[in-house]
Amino acid sequence: MTEQAKSSPPTQEHPYPPPTIVPYPHQAYNGAFPPPGGPGGYLPPFFAYPHPPEGNHPEGAPNGVPPGPYMIGLPPGVVYAYPPPQTQAFGAPPTSQPPPALRPKRKQVKMACTNCASACKRCDENRPCERCLKYAIADTCVDGQRKERKRGIKRGPYRRKSKSEGEGSSYSGAEWPNGQPPTTAAAPPPPPVHAVAQYPPEGYYPIYYPPPPGFMPHPHDGQPGPDGSPPHPNAPMMPYYIPAGAYPPFPYPIYPHAGPPPPGAQPAPVPQQSPPQSTSAAVQQPEAQPQTINPADTARKLDTATSATNGAEVATGGKKRSRANKSGESKSKRAKRAEKEKEEEANGTNGIDPAVANGDDHDSSA
DNA sequence: AATATCGGAAAATAAACGTC
DNA sequence: ACGTTTATTTTCCGATATTC
Numbered sequence: 473m474t475e476q477a478k479s480s481p482p483t484q485e486h487p488y489p490p491p492t493i494v495p496y497p498h499q500a501y502n503g504a505f506p507p508p509g510g511p512g513g514y515l516p517p518f519f520a521y522p523h524p525p526e527g528n529h530p531e532g533a534p535n536g537v538p539p540g541p542y543m544i545g546l547p548p549g550v551v552y553a554y555p556p557p558q559t560q561a562f563g564a565p566p567t568s569q570p571p572p573a574l575r576p577k578r579k580q581v582k583m584a585c586t587n588c589a590s591a592c593k594r595c596d597e598n599r600p601c602e603r604c605l606k607y608a609i610a611d612t613c614v615d616g617q618r619k620e621r622k623r624g625i626k627r628g629p630y631r632r633k634s635k636s637e638g639e640g641s642s643y644s645g646a647e648w649p650n651g652q653p654p655t656t657a658a659a660p661p662p663p664p665v666h667a668v669a670q671y672p673p674e675g676y677y678p679i680y681y682p683p684p685p686g687f688m689p690h691p692h693d694g695q696p697g698p699d700g701s702p703p704h705p706n707a708p709m710m711p712y713y714i715p716a717g718a719y720p721p722f723p724y725p726i727y728p729h730a731g732p733p734p735p736g737a738q739p740a741p742v743p744q745q746s747p748p749q750s751t752s753a754a755v756q757q758p759e760a761q762p763q764t765i766n767p768a769d770t771a772r773k774l775d776t777a778t779s780a781t782n783g784a785e786v787a788t789g790g791k792k793r794s795r796a797n798k799s800g801e802s803k804s805k806r807a808k809r810a811e812k813e814k815e816e817e818a819n820g821t822n823g824i825d826p827a828v829a830n831g832d833d834h835d836s837s838a
Numbered sequence: 839a840a841t842a843t844c845g846g847a848a849a850a851t852a853a854a855c856g857t858c
Numbered sequence: 859a860c861g862t863t864t865a866t867t868t869t870c871c872g873a874t875a876t877t878c
Contacts, residue, residue: 580849580869592844592870621852621866630855630863 585613 581595587604588595595601600610 578848578870582850582868584869589869591842594870616868618851619867623853625853625865627854627864632856632862 583615583618586616587613589616 581597584595585599585601585604587607587609588601593603595603599615600613604610604613
């Protein structure tokens with residue numbers, strides 16, 4: 473199966489196939505933007521939410537009526553809408569399709585050599601590692617040093633997992649601020665985001681509008697529309713495309729004057745001074761980097777080849793990278809700085825209390 | 839087209855916590 | 859003491875920018 477993954481096209485691949493796009497069967501919706509409700513009319517909130525009111529039954533509505541779909545608005549460059557995860561979509565009837573086979577866990581070496589680490593590339597246990605050998609930088613292939621873990625950090629009481637609690641349903645502490653579960657003890661797991669896989673044309677972002685009041689049920693519910701139109705079990709929500717840049721950083725709600733859905737749209741120009749998404753080149757001014765010649769740089773030449781042979785077992789679907797925040801301190805800079813700090817610390821020259829220093833190395837690009 | 843860069847998810851690690 | 863939970867740290871995939 474890994475084989476399969478390997479043989480499939482590496483780039484632009486999405487773990488989920490795009491759905492058939494079908495417009496609302498009921499109400500002759502012509503794709504106009506904004507949607508029914510008009511300017512100043514219906515402006516939905518711009519976040520994921522359950523379909524009210526009957527949709528609040530993660531386990532499915534008691535009377536057998538399937539709950540409504542989840543919808544999610546996609547902030548530019550942040551999220552893709554995915555079809556429901558393998559188990560089942562929030563109250564949806566069990567699918568006949570077998571769940572996608574589990575991916576093999578990515579295996580990592582315990583310690584990457586400094587060259588690989590700085591290049592963010594796969595390393596191996598040997599020293600010199602394969603990559604360094606390949607790039608003829610074996611002499612600099614040494615283990616890095618693992619940072620000592622912070623101590624003395626208090627934590628809240630732990631949440632024991634009950635046996636019945638499946639893996640999927642366990643929250644990670646990261647999802648709970650302060651490690652506290654949301655309110656009730658029997659708090660339900662977060663509802664799966666049941667959105668539609670959608671591939672926006674380059675430069676556009678899909679926004680999914682929930683149906684305006686009186687526009688229910690959603691075709692996704694598999695029920696006839698209010699006008700008697702046939703149910704459409706697979707109909708996705710209607711996406712609206714917002715040109716990149718027609719968009720302030722990330723306000724709510726979305727702006728009604730954003731462009732119409734572009735038939736075969738062209739990449740949108742990104743005007744505007746929106747700081748977060750600025751294109752790198754401008755931001756990335758060299759700013760007199762110490763021009764040290766890093767052996768790892770030499771090594772990078774073959775990286776693509778390397779990753780082609782090595783990687784591929786994990787397809788983290790749909791990851792989009794924006795170079796936007798390169799403006800701040802980049803990862804490599806951070807790494808360099810950290811290294812320098814370490815050095816200084818070793819020399820006792822840094823004068824910064826490590827306890828303080830680590831307090832927020834949280835990059836924050838400042 | 840080839841190569842370089844690096845964001846960010848996944849994995850690994852280890853400290854804090856809980857139980858016996 | 860030992861097992862579990864979870865925060866922190868590291869690895870490295872793969873998307874995107876840059877260079878040739």
